[in-house]
Amino acid sequence: MMRLxxxxxxxxxxxxxxxxxDYTADRVSPDMSFxxxxxxxxxxxxxxxxxxxxxxxxxREGICGTCSLVVNGIAxxxxxxTTVCQLHMRRFKDGDTITVEPWRxxxxxxxxxxxxxxxxxxxxxxxxxxxxxxxxxxxxGNTIPIAKDVVETAMDSAACIGCGACVAACKNASAHxxxxxxxxxxxxxxxxxxxxxxxxxxxxxxxxxxxxxxxxNEGECEAVCPKEIPISNxxxxxxxxxxxxxxxxx
Ligand code: FES
Numbered sequence: 001m002m003r004l005x006x007x008x009x010x011x012x013x014x015x016x017x018x019x020x021x022d023y024t025a026d027r028v029s030p031d032m033s034f035x036x037x038x039x040x041x042x043x044x045x046x047x048x049x050x051x052x053x054x055x056x057x058x059x060r061e062g063i064c065g066t067c068s069l070v071v072n073g074i075a076x077x078x079x080x081x082t083t084v085c086q087l088h089m090r091r092f093k094d095g096d097t098i099t100v101e102p103w104r105x106x107x108x109x110x111x112x113x114x115x116x117x118x119x120x121x122x123x124x125x126x127x128x129x130x131x132x133x134x135x136x137x138x139x140x141g142n143t144i145p146i147a148k149d150v151v152e153t154a155m156d157s158a159a160c161i162g163c164g165a166c167v168a169a170c171k172n173a174s175a176h177x178x179x180x181x182x183x184x185x186x187x188x189x190x191x192x193x194x195x196x197x198x199x200x201x202x203x204x205x206x207x208x209x210x211x212x213x214x215x216x217n218e219g220e221c222e223a224v225c226p227k228e229i230p231i232s233n234x235x236x237x238x239x240x241x242x243x244x245x246x247x248x249x250x
Pocket of ligand 1: 057059060062065067084085
């Protein structure tokens with residue numbers, strides 16, 4: 001069992017001032033997940049009649065993208081290719097001090113404590129992250145031959161879970177890795193090519209309107225992405241953008 005000191009960001013509302021508050025987590029099992037450890041801390045706070053720490057989670061299996069904590073300054077914590085719900089306390093040592101903060105970006109306002117509003121991502125997807133043609137049933141779809149390497153690259157891009165860690169890690173709070181994963185996934189496949197020009201323009205325009213920054217090729221996004229989406233997607237998105245400008249179909 002471990003005893004840890006936690007410095008956790010507490011902020012009552014979007015407009016309230018926030019600050020780091022110290023908590024002690026006792027009897028932490030190395031087999032607990034990071035979120036289970038926070039659950040135990042919250043049980044203690046509730047027993048004392050104090051306000052529980054607000055944080056997001058859903059699947060706790062690394063597939064939904066809901067969990068979103070900056071742990072010791074790293075989005076999703078110290079393990080590469082891992083969401084914070086899959087981070088385990090065995091990664092830490094007895095006596096450690098752990099700082100826990102929310103994603104920080106203008107386009108992701110804090111709702112409460114460690115919970116941020118990521119609806120800006122939903123609006124980017126609504127702007128263009130879909131195909132609107134009728135592709136028919138599964139059998140029809142399977143009659144369209146697609147090269148295996150194209151399918152695999154598209155599916156690797158589709159692995160993005162939209163958690164927003166890329167934004168949180170970027171000094172420009174850029175959403176380029178997220179957008180480029182969606183754009184790559186769709187524009188590589190024949191069904192997605194039809195709207196490719198309109199899509200890239202609409203998604204980039206929406207990201208600008210939401211207040212996300214631009215990309216300066218730091219690669220911090222790739223380093224923290226729990227699905228290890230490569231920044232080669234951003235290069236593909238840039239090519240799609242210039243192609244759309246050249247073709248003028250948007
Ligand atoms: S809670 Fe679903 S990915 Fe972490």
